[in-house]
């Protein structure tokens with residue numbers, strides 16, 4: 001079974017919201033910190049394509065997505 005892990009590079013998020021626009025099921029803006037956060041318990045494996053699009057559309061390359069399947073690990077940044 002495939003597992004998805006999403007992390008953010010500290011300090012790179014500028015709160016533009018592109019990721020939340022592409023995949024609001026996974027990304028949400030924190031209006032206190034003006035940075036993005038993950039939606040709790042988001043079913044990331046369901047939204048792999050949208051997360052990859054969010055990674056590619058982040059202007060500051062703040063998002064990193066890890067995919068693992070059968071022990072393999074890949075990153076897309």
Ligand code: SF4
Pocket residue numbers: 012013014015016017018019020035036057058059060061062063
């Ligand atoms: S697209 Fe990038 S900079 Fe914009 S809110 Fe998302 S992580 Fe932050």
